[in-house]
Amino acid sequence: MTETTTLYEQLGGEAAVNAAVDIFYRKVLSDYRINRFFDDVNMAQQAAKQKAFLTMAFGGPHNYTGEDMRKGHAHLVKLGLDDSHFDAVMENLGATLAELNVPQELIAQVAAIGESTRNDVLGR
């Protein structure tokens, strides 16, 4: 037998992303270390972007390249985005998954995907 289920499927696919997005976004907005980066008037659009973020971190289907991640966060890097903020986002992501009772080994895989984008997100 070959391993056929992807991480995204194991997490529960789009339904899992939908379940996580509000929890995650609420955590981010309440986190004084990083909420200023998310101070967008258009919350619905922000939520759609959080959904894109989670889909990507869950290993789901997406079309973002490293270059897109660079471009997409460049304006934030100018505002001072650094490793401490990245760590805070990863922490909120982990806490969101824990709250949804996702097993620890899957959380670790999500964290690894997130981690792999660090240099692009931080524009290095």
Add this chain to the structure above:
Amino acid sequence: MSLKTIKLDDHVIACQEGDSVLDALLRDNIDIPYHCRRGVCQSCMIRSLDDAPPAASQNGLTDVLQHQNYFLACLCYPEQDMTISLNSPKDFFTEMTVIDKKLLNLDILSLTLKCNTPLNYYAGQFVNLKRHDGLQRSYSIANNHLLNTDSLTLHIRKLKGGLFSEWAHQELAVGDTIDISDSQGLCYYLPNQLDQNLMLIGTGSGLAPLLGIISEALHQGHSGDIHLFHGSREVEGLYLIEEMQQLTQQYQNFYYTPCLSSDTLSNGFAKGRSHDVAMSSISSLKDWRIYLCGHPDMVHQAKRQAFLKGAAIQNIYADAFHVGTALAK
């Protein structure tokens, strides 16, 4: 064999089996925004003008967007021929006649307009009014479409030096005609969950869309609690206070809290900004539907507060009454 046609303005576009509407439009060099092609970014959202689009193409859209037949072109594999539009309702105008004009308080004018053909609108949406010289402004619909399909009532607050609002107050007269756009916006009532609790917060003329929403909800037999918070600095900025109080007598599930943000204390009024009063009155907004209309700062802050209090983003409906700067005409 199972080729479908897509009508867009004067174009007829062929959609091959296995192609999404987005693929078909792009193949015909139609200029349509898109990015992810997977239903995530929602940048390819367009509208079906005839039948409801396939359910899968509306995945993730709010109920009001679905209700208006919006869909994601990249997720839409047509099941039948379709007629679509990339334009927004703001591009279509109808001439209407002013049939009533009266002041609701010193600064707020109630304007009623009538049209010869039935209109398609929901209270809480807004229309653009276009003066004969082309000056355009948005105003929200305060009346119930279930009672009246050929007229619209708007509340126009007079801004000192405001080009449109001063003109509407002083010069626009009963019998005059004015062009009105098709109704726009997603801040309206849908009778799809009658027992849901509703919280409505408005400042100034932001009461207009909320009144319409409340009227439609009560008319549809809404059974959940309906909490209205109307705020202004001073008593003079509020209006229809007695009418709202009467409504609380008539409907047990309707609650009304007029709020004053100035320092003066008055009997019967909550002290503080309307959204602060509203948020501190209820411990959790989980499963509530929230409507926010009026001052952009209020709308912005209240959205976040409501979300952090547990309301889901797709349950927060808002229209910020952005006033252009003097330069933007």
